[in-house]
Amino acid sequence: MDWLHMTMPIAGVEVFWPGLVILGLGVGIIGSFFGMGGGWMVTPGLNILGFPMAFAIGTDITSMAGNSLISTMRHARFGNVDYRLGAVMVIGTVSGFEAGAQMIMWLESLGHVDLFVRVGYLVLLALIAWVIFTDVQAKRRRDAELRAAGRAASGDEGGIQWHRKFHRLRIPPMIHFKTSGIYCSVWLPIGVSFLTGWLAGILGIGGGLIRLPALIYLIGVPTHVAVGTDLFEVVISALYGCGSYTYKGRTELLAAVIMLCGAALGAQIGAVATKYVKGYGIRLFFGVAVAGCGLSIAFKLAASAFPAARWFFDPAAAVLILGLVVALAGFIVFKFLRGAREEIAMKRAQQRSYVEK
Amino acid sequence: MFGIQALLVRAAALLLVLPAGLAAAGAAGQRLVFVADSRRYAGWQAWFTNLYNESLAQFTLLTIVLVPLLALALSSVMGFFLSRTGIDLKSRPGGGAH
Numbered sequence: 001m002d003w004l005h006m007t008m009p010i011a012g013v014e015v016f017w018p019g020l021v022i023l024g025l026g027v028g029i030i031g032s033f034f035g036m037g038g039g040w041m042v043t044p045g046l047n048i049l050g051f052p053m054a055f056a057i058g059t060d061i062t063s064m065a066g067n068s069l070i071s072t073m074r075h076a077r078f079g080n081v082d083y084r085l086g087a088v089m090v091i092g093t094v095s096g097f098e099a100g101a102q103m104i105m106w107l108e109s110l111g112h113v114d115l116f117v118r119v120g121y122l123v124l125l126a127l128i129a130w131v132i133f134t135d136v137q138a139k140r141r142r143d144a145e146l147r148a149a150g151r152a153a154s155g156d157e158g159g160i161q162w163h164r165k166f167h168r169l170r171i172p173p174m175i176h177f178k179t180s181g182i183y184c185s186v187w188l189p190i191g192v193s194f195l196t197g198w199l200a201g202i203l204g205i206g207g208g209l210i211r212l213p214a215l216i217y218l219i220g221v222p223t224h225v226a227v228g229t230d231l232f233e234v235v236i237s238a239l240y241g242c243g244s245y246t247y248k249g250r251t252e253l254l255a256a257v258i259m260l261c262g263a264a265l266g267a268q269i270g271a272v273a274t275k276y277v278k279g280y281g282i283r284l285f286f287g288v289a290v291a292g293c294g295l296s297i298a299f300k301l302a303a304s305a306f307p308a309a310r311w312f313f314d315p316a317a318a319v320l321i322l323g324l325v326v327a328l329a330g331f332i333v334f335k336f337l338r339g340a341r342e343e344i345a346m347k348r349a350q351q352r353s354y355v356e357k
Numbered sequence: 358m359f360g361i362q363a364l365l366v367r368a369a370a371l372l373l374v375l376p377a378g379l380a381a382a383g384a385a386g387q388r389l390v391f392v393a394d395s396r397r398y399a400g401w402q403a404w405f406t407n408l409y410n411e412s413l414a415q416f417t418l419l420t421i422v423l424v425p426l427l428a429l430a431l432s433s434v435m436g437f438f439l440s441r442t443g444i445d446l447k448s449r450p451g452g453g454a455h
């Protein structure tokens with residue numbers, strides 16, 4: 001079975017290449033559905049496949065640049081991309097990302113980069129999962145109250161509404177984002193994108209994991225538009241990150257290209273699947289993904305802290321992250337197939353009735 | 358309201374100052390240099406590893422040109438096959454809304 005393994009010319013490690021294609025396919029489906037690059041899956045995934053963390057981050061960002069470009073193109077066709085908002089956020093994203101990337105280089109020289117990245121991931125994932133589940137719970141409570149009062153459910157309204165407070169800040173210049181239906185201070189998206197870009201640079205991710213909830217909860221962008229706009233941002237930040245990490249010699253280009261072959265199919269499936277799922281459905285499953293990923297990082301940290309129990313925690317982390325990717329990708333593919341089947345059946349029925357008339 | 362604005366202004370000032378300090382701190386990390394073992398390879402792999410070792414600028418240029426081009430090509434191919442299924446790939450129900 002030697003043909004299933006390939007030596008990566010830059011990193012010099014032997015890698016199970018079908019694992020890279022599967023990882024690309026999974027991240028393409030999930031990333032395109034949730035509007036993110038998928039660094040939270042790919043960086044640990046590449047690490048599990050045998051890449052050193054420094055190469056895992058650069059390679060991940062490089063494949064993410066291609067993957068998110070494919071997803072953005074598909075989402076743009078559905079009107080899910082707010083280019084104006086994305087362009088404004090580029091300023092904060094790029095400067096924040098470079099600050100984060102410089103910080104990770106400094107930490108690497110101190111020799112604590114793996115620990116720092118994992119602890120950072122864990123804290124961030126816990127916080128995001130908490131926000132999303134609190135939001136979903138608040139939304140359910142509100143819908144139950146509306147139903148009790150004999151009124152219709154609130155659509156995407158009803159959960160956490162932090163953005164309303166931020167919209168009241170009238171720091172000039174003010175700006176109108178038509179696609180998102182938002183009027184706010186231009187400093188709000190710039191500030192939010194700097195913060196998310198900085199975190200992305202430190203953690204070696206495109207930033208979608210942080211930016212999607214930030215777009216929804218801090219800026220008030222509708223879920224579907226947040227997904228598309230987030231991907232547009234990921235393209236820019238990942239391309240910048242790709243250049244930055246590659247120039248520092250931390251990218252295994254061959255691995256990124258192999259992953260992109262799987263991601264090309266996955267990205268199309270994930271983007272089309274958003275047609276068939278409501279905004280709050282996307283939020284809820286995003287929360288599940290974040291919580292599962294956080295648990296796998298906790299296992300990795302526990303393995304470092306308790307070397308005697310490493311035999312349990314290391315495989316458990318790998319199984320959990322792979323299980324999560326398979327389960328989420330399976331769910332999205334199921335939604336895609338069911339939605340597509342219904343849409344095609346409806347079209348055929350319409351054609352039949354037209355012919356009969 | 359004034360309190361929140363003051364807090365945001367201070368946070369923005371801190372965020373503007375932060376990159377300079379981090380950039381200064383980043384210099385030590387750049388001393389770590391990775392070298393690919395090009396002696397193990399022949400053909401395109403030897404060229405590839407030599408490019409990486411000799412000019413990271415050219416290697417970076419190759420990467421940031423190749424990846425988007427490959428993505429566009431693969432996207433076109435996959436989009437073509439997907440459009441054959443009969444799915445509407447240009448709109449979604451309630452497009453633009455929540």
